[in-house]
Amino acid sequence: MLYIVFCEQAIEAFGVGRVVASGHPDFEKDDLVAGLISWGEYSIVKGAIMLNKLDPMGFPLSYHVGILGFSGLTAFGGFFEICKPKKERKVFVSAASGSVGNLVGQYAKLFGCYVVGCAGTKQKVELLKEKLGFDDAFNYKEETDLNSALKRHFPDGIDIYFDNVGAEMLEAAVANMNTFGRVAVCGVISEYTDARKRAAPSMLDVVYKQINIRGFLAADLMSVYADFISTTVDHLRNGKIHVLEDISRGVDSIPNAFMGLFRGDNVGKKIVQIADE
């Protein structure tokens, strides 16, 4: 079997697979591996620098490209290291049903924060509230004024904004932020699709409310990797965290899966299963 997910801007792919033949002393036939591989049913990896043996720990292999992979690390490290939360803080997550957003919200709830998410369909909003335990959620496409929407959901202001989208949502979040608020900038869906759709948050707000806006990449969060794995495995074994996967099958599904990321088609981690076991 081979599970592959889109990596950064899909230039390379992160996946898990099983070794069918190896000339490398560290890997043997039938070993499970995770790392950077190319798109396809079979992948020739030279040097193996970006490939590691994988211990599935009893979980489905797909978990290792999602909740136990980079998406999980990004959510866990981004929330705990970049947002530096305290219990009962008010947390807002955009693209909250996405691969990272849904986990940020769940980690934040398990940690004791008040969490509101936004998403782009009624079904996603229901999912956040009913299944993932968000305190509240709203469909941003139904709002004419994001500033008012956030004021309504955060009458006492936002302490932490986990930003996956940029643009107007970031502006509205900064406008509704409390003193010493923190913005973790994880993704910028708006700019991926249109470089002109930039956020222009009020820098007066940034100064007077002493706001911290910080971009980050999962690769810089390896210091929390061990903590991330042990915490997440515990949550999984205790049934406290919900795994949202959106799996399509076969090489043919790759283009649509990729484009769907920008249309907001996916719910949870978008994964392409290239081959069965």
Next chain:
Amino acid sequence: MLYIVFCEQAIEAFGVGRVVASGHPDFEKDDLVAGLISWGEYSIVKGAIMLNKLDPMGFPLSYHVGILGFSGLTAFGGFFEICKPKKERKVFVSAASGSVGNLVGQYAKLFGCYVVGCAGTKQKVELLKEKLGFDDAFNYKEETDLNSALKRHFPDGIDIYFDNVGAEMLEAAVANMNTFGRVAVCGVISEYTDARKRAAPSMLDVVYKQINIRGFLAADLMSVYADFISTTVDHLRNGKIHVLEDISRGVDSIPNAFMGLFRGDNVGKKIVQIADE
């Protein structure tokens, strides 16, 4: 005598003066005091909560509303606490001949950084290079493309941007920033004068270069106050730091002094001397 400076948005004034009469047990006639007072030759202060006795330490009184007052603390704390510099880092300062900017540049040079400043007249640029020891400086009004101007002055990228202006300069600085670059947002001259003139920096840059943008106020930097005073007094006594003051005299000069801040008239700290000793 009475020296007064503009405080935040000039709603209140920060000044030094001499007590002419006191009914408060902590203050006696002829005591020097510093704190929030009203504009005028004489000021009645009730409660004295925002007023402290002042030890001039042998320095002119005007220093205590500038380099040894909030401007100095903002520059010192903003640079060392918010920018977290290391030696040889590349530092860019906007409004670099202003009350805070000129000190940031001087602290950064004394610390061992490479420093480039920008200002709005040829004279200011000369001053930065000739008198204050900046490695380089440029007149932003002579540049048609701020992005190219910064690329020219920072071929290896910017590590730290001390922002006093916002808008296009902040955008250009983010575009030229190195990985893990830090932006300390101290002031937003552009938005003071026109709320629509906002910065729209690329959030893709913020994510991929893991940039930290942080607003701050001097009031939150009191933890470094003792260090700020001892370091700055040392620099002053050793003649290593240059004091830039722009003093106008008399109550009549207040309106023009205030408006001049937004026109960029002042060089260094704008101070109004209300009364002679």
